[in-house]
Amino acid sequence: MAGLTGRMSTVVKAKVSKLLDRAEDPGETLDYSYQKQVEQLQNVKKGIADVVTAKKRLQMQESSLQQSVVKLDTQARQALAAGQEDLARTALERKNVAQTELQSLDGQVHELEDQQQKLIDSEQKLRAKIEAFRTKKEVIKAQYSAAEAQVRISEAATGVGEQMADVGLAMQRAVDKTENMRARADAVQELEAAGTFDDVTQLGSGEDDIDRQLKQLSSQPAVDDELSKMKAELGAGSTAPEAPQISSGESQPSESGQA
Amino acid sequence: MIVRISGEGQYRLDDGDKDRLNELENAVVAIVEGGQEDGFAQAFAKLLDHVREQGEELGEDDLSGSDVIIPPADISFAEAGKDFTGEGLIPD
Numbered sequence: 001m002a003g004l005t006g007r008m009s010t011v012v013k014a015k016v017s018k019l020l021d022r023a024e025d026p027g028e029t030l031d032y033s034y035q036k037q038v039e040q041l042q043n044v045k046k047g048i049a050d051v052v053t054a055k056k057r058l059q060m061q062e063s064s065l066q067q068s069v070v071k072l073d074t075q076a077r078q079a080l081a082a083g084q085e086d087l088a089r090t091a092l093e094r095k096n097v098a099q100t101e102l103q104s105l106d107g108q109v110h111e112l113e114d115q116q117q118k119l120i121d122s123e124q125k126l127r128a129k130i131e132a133f134r135t136k137k138e139v140i141k142a143q144y145s146a147a148e149a150q151v152r153i154s155e156a157a158t159g160v161g162e163q164m165a166d167v168g169l170a171m172q173r174a175v176d177k178t179e180n181m182r183a184r185a186d187a188v189q190e191l192e193a194a195g196t197f198d199d200v201t202q203l204g205s206g207e208d209d210i211d212r213q214l215k216q217l218s219s220q221p222a223v224d225d226e227l228s229k230m231k232a233e234l235g236a237g238s239t240a241p242e243a244p245q246i247s248s249g250e251s252q253p254s255e256s257g258q259a
Numbered sequence: 260m261i262v263r264i265s266g267e268g269q270y271r272l273d274d275g276d277k278d279r280l281n282e283l284e285n286a287v288v289a290i291v292e293g294g295q296e297d298g299f300a301q302a303f304a305k306l307l308d309h310v311r312e313q314g315e316e317l318g319e320d321d322l323s324g325s326d327v328i329i330p331p332a333d334i335s336f337a338e339a340g341k342d343f344t345g346e347g348l349i350p351d
Contacts, residue, residue: 009328016324114333118266125268128319136322159322162263170266170331 016161030137033157037130040164044123047171048116054178055112058105061188065102068197069095075200076227080234085227091200092226096218098197101188108181115174122167129163261317262310263325267332270314280327283309287339296336303339307332 076091136156140149191197260277263269272280283306290298310329317323330339 009325012328122266125319129322132320132322155324156322158324162324162328166263166265166328173331 012162012165016158016165030141030153033153033160034130034134034137037126037133037160037164040167041123041126041130044119044126044167044171047174048119048123051112051116051119051174051178054181055109055116058109058112058181058185061185062102062105062109064192065098065105065188065197068098069102072098072197072200077230077234079200080227080230087200088230089223089227092223092230093218094197094200096223096226097191100217100219101191104184105188108184111177112181115177118170119167119174122170126160126163126167129160133157133160260327261323261325262314262327262329264307264310264329265331269317269321269323269325270310271317272310272314276309276313279309280306291336291339299336299339303334304332 072091072095076088076095079085079087079091133156136152140152140156144152260272260274261269262272262280283302287299287302287306290302307329
């Protein structure tokens with residue numbers, strides 16, 4: 001019969017039997033198993049810490065991008081108000097790219113949170129089984145003959161070993177996920193390092209490579225849309241005559257949260 | 260019969276449930292092998308729900324080994340392609 005879990009069961013059982021093979025003397029098996037279990041628990045803790053670190057890195061990038069979005073939006077408005085439509089468009093293109101990255105980062109942060117929770121649950125389960133094993137180990141040592149003890153040990157160690165293998169799998173999946181995300185985080189960092197989200201008013205005249213790349217990365221219909229919206233807002237604002245000083249449009253909430 | 264849902268927990272099911280489990284598993288395997296990504300989540304959820312509903316969850320300090328281990332509930336279709344081949348749910 002074709003299988004769904006056959007391969008998983010086989011892999012896990014192979015791992016468990018490896019653990020059991022290590023010692024022949026029952027007492028030694030017990031102590032060796034227990035020692036391995038405690039080590040594994042430490043590894044799980046480290047795995048959780050790694051996920052948290054990866055998540056924090058993404059969150060820092062998120063808040064930096066968030067600031068860029070606000071800044072670029074403001075600059076686009078200012079440029080438009082000053083009649084510099086090209087500059088406004090450039091700012092909006094960059095804002096659009098930043099927003100797209102933000103959304104993607106947001107999804108990844110949620111996914112890492114999910115992984116973190118799963119690992120915490122797994123750690124708790126493993127801890128409970130190890131504790132049960134520790135108790136059982138003493139009972140076995142005290143109550144059974146060597147031959148009988150061997151059987152009991154195998155049973156008990158199988159249960160813990162299986163949980164260990166299961167936690168190991170969860171950690172592996174978490175590591176794979178954080179690695180995929182690291183690639184994405186690096187890409188965002190490159191964009192930042194290239195000055196993508198910097199002050200657009202500092203740009204020299206003429207289109208540079210970054211601008212050309214950004215034009216491709218950003219969604220032009222979305223940029224067009226936002227530009228005309230902004231124009232309408234400014235148009236409406238400027239018809240209000242002699243509005244003194246600080247432009248009243250500034251206090252309106254921007255739509256920077258949405259792509 | 261003890262069934263583990265990887266990343267979730269262990270459940271004790273009647274041995275008489277074996278046929279139904281195999282049936283549900285075969286449906287998932289057929290979907291995976293046929294490359295029908297659309298139907299995968301639903302078929303896999305059906306298998307998991309059967310185990311959760313019919314089974315009795317083991318205590319965390321229970322040291323029993325499992326007869327069957329089902330991949331985690333959140334596996335993707337692509338991951339399933341790797342796990343869902345080979346020997347059966349309950350080896351012959």
